[in-house]
Structure formats: structure tokens, C-alpha cells
Amino acid sequence: MGMKLFKEPELNSPTLVACWPGIGNIGIIAVDTLRRMVGAEELGEIEPWEFFYPRKVLIESGELKDLVFPVNKFYFKKAEGKDLLFFLGEEQPTDRGGIYAEGTKAYRMANLVLEVALKFGCSKVYTSGAAVAPIHHTARSRVWAVPNSENLIEEIRSYENTVLMSDIEGRGGQGNITGLNGLLLGVARKRGVAAICLMGEIPIYLHGFPISYPKGSQSVLEVLGAALGITVDLHEINALVEQSEREIESVYARLPSEIREQLDRLKYVTHAKPAEPGPITEEDKKRILQEIDKLFKKEPGVE
Amino acid sequence: MRDSGCFKVFTKPGLTTSTLLVAWNQDVGKVGTKVADYLNRKLGCQEFAEIEPLGFFPLSGVSVEDDIAQFPESKFYYSQEKALVVFKSDIPPSEWYRFLRSILDIAEHYCAVEELYIVGGMVSPGAHTTPRALLSVTNSPQIKEMLGQYGLVTNMHYETPDGQRPTLSSFLLWVAKKRGISGASLWVPVPFYLTGVEDPRAWKKVIQFFDTRLALGLDLTDLDDEIARQSAKIAQMRSKLPELDSYISRLESNLSLTAEESEKLAKEVEEFLKKTY
Numbered sequence: 324m325g326m327k328l329f330k331e332p333e334l335n336s337p338t339l340v341a342c343w344p345g346i347g348n349i350g351i352i353a354v355d356t357l358r359r360m361v362g363a364e365e366l367g368e369i370e371p372w373e374f375f376y377p378r379k380v381l382i383e384s385g386e387l388k389d390l391v392f393p394v395n396k397f398y399f400k401k402a403e404g405k406d407l408l409f410f411l412g413e414e415q416p417t418d419r420g421g422i423y424a425e426g427t428k429a430y431r432m433a434n435l436v437l438e439v440a441l442k443f444g445c446s447k448v449y450t451s452g453a454a455v456a457p458i459h460h461t462a463r464s465r466v467w468a469v470p471n472s473e474n475l476i477e478e479i480r481s482y483e484n485t486v487l488m489s490d491i492e493g494r495g496g497q498g499n500i501t502g503l504n505g506l507l508l509g510v511a512r513k514r515g516v517a518a519i520c521l522m523g524e525i526p527i528y529l530h531g532f533p534i535s536y537p538k539g540s541q542s543v544l545e546v547l548g549a550a551l552g553i554t555v556d557l558h559e560i561n562a563l564v565e566q567s568e569r570e571i572e573s574v575y576a577r578l579p580s581e582i583r584e585q586l587d588r589l590k591y592v593t594h595a596k597p598a599e600p601g602p603i604t605e606e607d608k609k610r611i612l613q614e615i616d617k618l619f620k621k622e623p624g625v626e
Numbered sequence: 627m628r629d630s631g632c633f634k635v636f637t638k639p640g641l642t643t644s645t646l647l648v649a650w651n652q653d654v655g656k657v658g659t660k661v662a663d664y665l666n667r668k669l670g671c672q673e674f675a676e677i678e679p680l681g682f683f684p685l686s687g688v689s690v691e692d693d694i695a696q697f698p699e700s701k702f703y704y705s706q707e708k709a710l711v712v713f714k715s716d717i718p719p720s721e722w723y724r725f726l727r728s729i730l731d732i733a734e735h736y737c738a739v740e741e742l743y744i745v746g747g748m749v750s751p752g753a754h755t756t757p758r759a760l761l762s763v764t765n766s767p768q769i770k771e772m773l774g775q776y777g778l779v780t781n782m783h784y785e786t787p788d789g790q791r792p793t794l795s796s797f798l799l800w801v802a803k804k805r806g807i808s809g810a811s812l813w814v815p816v817p818f819y820l821t822g823v824e825d826p827r828a829w830k831k832v833i834q835f836f837d838t839r840l841a842l843g844l845d846l847t848d849l850d851d852e853i854a855r856q857s858a859k860i861a862q863m864r865s866k867l868p869e870l871d872s873y874i875s876r877l878e879s880n881l882s883l884t885a886e887e888s889e890k891l892a893k894e895v896e897e898f899l900k901k902t903y
Contacts, residue, residue: 372723377800380792385780387765390792390800418720 325370326439332366332399337406338551339440339448343415343503347536349523350451350504351411353543356560358409361553363398366408369435371395374416374428395432397439405552408445410436415502429503433510441516448511448518449550451543452504453536456524459589460571464524464539466546467491469500471512475519482546485521521546528586529571537563632682632728635675635736639704639711644737645840646711648729648744648798651699655816657747660829662703662714665836668844671703671712675732682718682725700725702732708842711737717794726794726801734807741769742802742809744795745832747825750815753877754860758831761813763796765803769810776835778812817877819892823899826852856899863898870894 342354371392379391393414400407418426440448454467465486468479479485488498500508500520511518523539541560548555575583647665649658665671677700679685688695700715711733718725733739748761761779764770774780786792795811802809812835814828830849837844864871873883873891883891 372801376722377792377797379786380784380796380800382763382782382784382796385762385764385770385782386767387763387796387799387803390796 325373326367326435327370328367328397328439329365330367330399332401332443334399334401334406334408334443335404336444336446337399337408337440339408339410339436339445340451340547340551341410341412341436341440341448341504341507342451343412345415345502345504346453346455346530347523347525347534347539349453349525349536349539349543350521352535352537352540352560352563353451353521353523353547354409355411356540356544357547357553357555358398358411360556360559361400361402361407363400363407363409366397366399367439368397369395369432374432375414399443407551408440408443410440412503429506430510433503433506436507437510437514437516441514445516448507448516449547450504450507450518450520451547452500452502452520452522453525453530453539454522455527455530457527457589458524459586460526460529460538460568460575461590464536464542466542467522467524468546469498469505469508469520469522471508471518475517478550479519482549484542485546519550521550526589534570535563535567537567631678632680632724633675633677633732635732637672637674639674639706639737641704641706641709641711641737644704644709644711644733644739645741645743646713646729646733646737646739647836648713648715648742648795650744650746650794651714651716653745654747654749655821655823655825655828657814657816657825657828657832658745659714660824660826661745661832661836662712664829664833664849665705665710665842666703666712666714669705669708669710669842671705671710673701673703675702675736676700677715677725677728677732682721683716684719704737708840710840710842711739722794722797723801726798729798730802730805730807734805739807742799742807743836744798744809744811746793746795746811746813747816747821747828748813749818749821751877751882752815752817752880753874754817754820754825754827754857755874755878756817758814758827760831760835761815762810763799763813764808764810765799766808769808773810776839778835818888819895822892822896824856826856859899859902860895862902863895867894 340354340357342350344351375393377390377392381388381391393412395412398409416428416432418428458464463484465484468482468485468487470476470479476487479487489495504520508518508520521543523543525536525539529536537560541557541564544555544560647662649662651659653659679698679700683698688697690696698716703712704710713729759779761782762773763782764773764780770780799809799811812832814831816825816828826849830846830853833844833846833849836842864874870891873887876883
């Protein structure tokens with residue numbers, strides 16, 4: 324299984340920030356924004372052909388010039404006392420063709436990413452993804468944080484706008500993190516490496532649609548900045564958030580008023596633990612999703 | 627018998643050089659399968675190896691096609707005399723790279739393969755009476771130049787459109803290139819209304835190429851008979867059903883059909899030919 328390193332820099336106990344695409348592209352937008360913000364350089368890549376089916380073939384004048392595979396790259400940034408490693412995957416490898424990583428290939432990739440990080444002396448790992456929550460899109464997304472060991476809980480409690488699974492109503496500290504953003508936590512735990520997954524909230528009525536949700540990424544980015552001791556410039560992500568809000572609002576305005584009224588009830592969710600059932604029933608949820616689905620199908624330009 | 631885990635070799639062909647022909651069972655108009663079966667039969671090719679389905683196919687039961695239970699097969703055949711190796715297989719739904727590497731491992735290790743051809747059909751909007759071209763995509767300039775001498779179309783431009791993925795044939799061609807094996811995928815147009823039945827003109831086009839290129843010395847009169855039989859049946863259908871005749875006439879004049887007309891033509895041709903076979 325191939326791994327190609329372009330450079331072999333001397334890094335001082337770097338922190339790895341790794342991410343694969345998932346719901347609303349929340350993690351990947353946050354991590355990629357941070358990577359570009361700190362000016363991380365390319366370090367290497369995983370040879371993709373054992374993990375992925377090619378995305379594209381280029382044939383010029385009858386000759387096969389190239390096959391394009393999903394890119395899986397490492398980056399690094401040397402900085403005073405806080406060296407960083409980044410890993411960004413364009414797709415999650417699966418054994419059975421789903422969207423989220425599972426099976427042998429996913430496990431192999433998680434191990435490969437960690438092996439490279441450990442080769443450079445990595446001592447801590449952050450991954451990022453999305454948390455589907457009963458919130459309104461006008462609300463600030465919180466960040467759900469899951470550590471792979473108990474002694475990271477104190478660190479998580481120190482972050483603003485961040486909750487543990489046990490803080491979330493009805494979960495009792497339980498949950499699942501689908502795909503590699505979760506699997507890497509488990510593999511790191513197996514090898515005794517501290518790891519935390521940061522998940523930005525996405526409204527329950529948007530998570531199934533082919534749109535990015537940079538508002539969730541914005542919250543993750545803020546927490547990542549705090550965790551890594553980096554002052555984060557939010558200009559770029561703020562612009563993305565504004566654009567996305569405009570697009571969501573335009574879809575929202577075209578929803579039947581009855582559906583909109585139901586969704587508006589989510590504006591009053593305060594994240595306090597309600598004694599009564601949530602503001603939207605399962606039946607409501609189904610109908611709302613069907614209505615939004617209709618709108619997205621009518622509007623192929625929305626991505 | 628040698629068993630390397632994912633494949634079994636029953637007999638060592640002992641070839642010192644050979645050409646490998648790859649055909650996928652899931653192919654437009656079953657062109658690849660028909661070509662492989664035809665060559666295996668006419669050349670008396672012997673089965674000598676297979677790739678085990680375990681690890682490549684789901685094996686969660688069997689599918690049933692035309693009343694018969696199906697099971698994935700990935701088999702190698704060879705003709706000592708013609709130095710030809712034929713690989714006929716279902717397309718695996720996962721572990722593609724490992725599967726393609728296994729094909730080339732067997733072909734290189736046991737048959738000293740030096741040239742690779744992957745045969746397939748492509749859906750064409752044209753009529754069945756339109757002369758067929760044979761299109762090629764190569765993995766080296768040398769093989770491209772050579773194929774040009776056989777009258778193949780060698781100047782195709784293509785980029786996978788968004789939302790689609792390359793064919794497994796392209797993936798295999800790329801893996802072969804990485805291993806230094808010259809190869810080409812060969813594509814023959816199959817009229818859209820024959821993709822669900824059979825298109826002997828398409829098989830003949832491909833088989834003729836191999837006959838010339840590999841000096842197989844085949845007698846193709848049986849194929850000509852097959853083509854004549856199908857032509858007669860379609861002519862009979864055209865005389866009975868003037869509407870379908872007008873559709874085919876328009877295609878013969880390079881005019882297009884509406885989606886509904888195309889669908890009707892494909893459905894009725896398929897029904898007619900299946901009924902009269």
C-alpha cells in the first residue's frame with residue numbers, strides 16, 4: 324500500500340488535524356480553511372488506487388493520458404512550539420460503495436494516516452464532522468466534541484460554544500460518529516494517541532441535502548483555533564456563511580407557510596433540556612423534509 | 627494446481643509470449659462476451675485459471691437471469707497455437723485495483739502477455755445498417771500507431787462527465803500502463819435498439835480485427851450467416867410495421883428520433899427478435 328512523501332521535515336510533536344468529507348462538508352471546510360490560513364505546505368499523499376475507484380479518465384487523441392483519483396494529502400506547518408500536520412481526504416474509502424467509510428479499506432486508511440503522523444512524532448489528533456441537531460439555520464451552531472479518552476474532557480470543557488455528548492438532551496453521553504472522522508479516533512485510542520472529534524451542528528432539516536453548511540464549519544474553526552492556540556481570521560468563512568444563508572433563506576421563503584411556521588419553532592430551541600417532547604414531531608419532520616426535498620429538486624443550481 | 631489465495635491456476639499454459647483479450651460480461655450488447663465465446667469456440671481455447679469470487683463479489687446469494695441462477699465467474703482460457711489468452715469475467719463491485727492486478731499477475735506470470743485488448747460495446751444512436759467503425763483508446767503511442775494501420779479510429783477525445791465514473795476497462799488500461807504492458811480498449815458502436823438483444827455486426831467487426839492482427843485464420847462465414855439472419859428478421863419487421871420502418875429509415879438518413887420514438891423502437895425490436903429467435 325503506497326504512501327508518497329514529498330518532504331521529510333523535522334517536526335516538533337505536531338498535532339494532526341485530519342478530515343474527510345461528510346454531512347454539509349462541515350469538517351472539510353473548517354479544516355481546509357485552517358490549512359490555507361496557516362499556509363501549510365504539501366507533505367505527501369496516499370496512493371489512492373487501492374482505496375478508490377477513479378473519478379475521471381482523460382483521453383486525448385485516442386490515448387489514455389490520465390486517470391484521476393480522489394486526492395488524499397498530508398500538509399505540514401512548522402510554527403513556534405505548535406507544529407501542525409494536516410490530512411485532507413477527498414472521499415471516504417468503502418468496501419461496499421457507500422458515502423461513509425466502513426470496512427477493511429477504511430480501517431487501513433485510518434491506520435495509514437496515523438502511521439504517517441506518528442512517524443513525525445504526532446502526539447494529538449483532531450478530526451471534524453457534522454452533528455445533526457434540532458436547530459434553526461439562523462442559530463449559531465454549537466460544536467459537539469467527542470474525545471477518545473477521559474482525560475481530554477477537561478480540555479473540551481474549556482472551549483467556548485462546545486458540548487459533550489452528555490450535555491445533549493436525551494443522549495446520556497451516547498452516540499455514533501459515522502465514517503473516518505470517527506474511526507480515526509478509535510484507531511488513535513488503540514495506539515494510545517489522544518484524539519478529539521469536533522462536530523459542528525447542522526439543522527436537522529438541511530442535513531440530507533447536497534449543500535455545504537459553513538455556519539457549522541465556522542463554529543468548528545473557532546474551536547480548532549482555540550485548541551491549537553491559533554488566532555483565526557474568520558473573514559473568509561464569514562463570507563461563505565453569508566452566501567450560504569442567502570441561499571438557504573431563498574429556499575426557506577418558498578416553503579409552504581405551514582412548514583415554515585413549524586421550522587420557525589426551532590428558533591426557540593435554547594439547548595436547555597426540555598421536559599416535554601421536542602418542538603417538532605417525527606411526523607412533522609418527515610413532511611418538512613419532503614417539502615424541502617421538492618424545492619431542491621426544482622432548483623438544480625443549489626449546491 | 628497453484629492457488630495463490632485469490633486465484634487458481636489449473637494448468638500452466640507455457641506460453642513464451644501472448645496477447646490477452648479481456649471481456650466483461652456486463653457489456654453493451656454483450657459484445658465482449660460474444661467475441662470471447664466465439665474465439666474460445668473457434669480456436670478451441672482451454673480454461674486454465676480463474677480468479678476466486680471471494681473478496682471481490684458480495685456472495686450474499688445468487689441473482690436469477692432468464693430463469694437461471696447466476697454466479698460471478700472470472701475465467702482464463704488460452705490457445706497455445708495462437709498465443710492468445712482470453713479472460714472473461716463479471717465486473718466486481720469492489721476491490722477493483724486488486725482484481726485488475728490479479729488479472730495482469732496471471733497474464734504476465736503464466737502467459738508472458740505482451741499486449742492487452744479490452745473489448746466492449748458502446749451505445750450508438752445510428753441504424754444497424756450503418757457500417758461500423760472500431761474505436762480504440764490506447765495506453766502508449768506505439769500501440770496507437772500500430773492500430774492506425776488496421777483502420778481503427780485512434781483519435782478519440784473524451785473526459786468523464788461530472789457525475790459519471792470511468793469504465794473498468796479504462797482502469798485496467800491504466801494499471802497495464804503502470805506495469806509496462808501495451809494495451810488498448812476497443813469499442814464498437816451498437817445501435818441502441820439492439821443493446822438488449824444481439825448485434826452480430828458488432829462482434830464481427832471486433833473479431834475481424836483480431837483475425838487480421840493475430841493471424842488467426844478464421845472462417846467467418848458463420849458470422850455472415852448470423853448477420854444475414856438478423857437482417858432478414860429486421861427487414862420482415864420493417865415490412866410488417868411501417869412506423870418502425872420509418873424510424874429506422876430516419877436513423878439511416880442520420881436523422882434523430884424523439885425519446886418516445888427511440889423507446890418504442892427499442893422495445894418493439896427487442897420483442898420481435900426475441901419472439902422470432
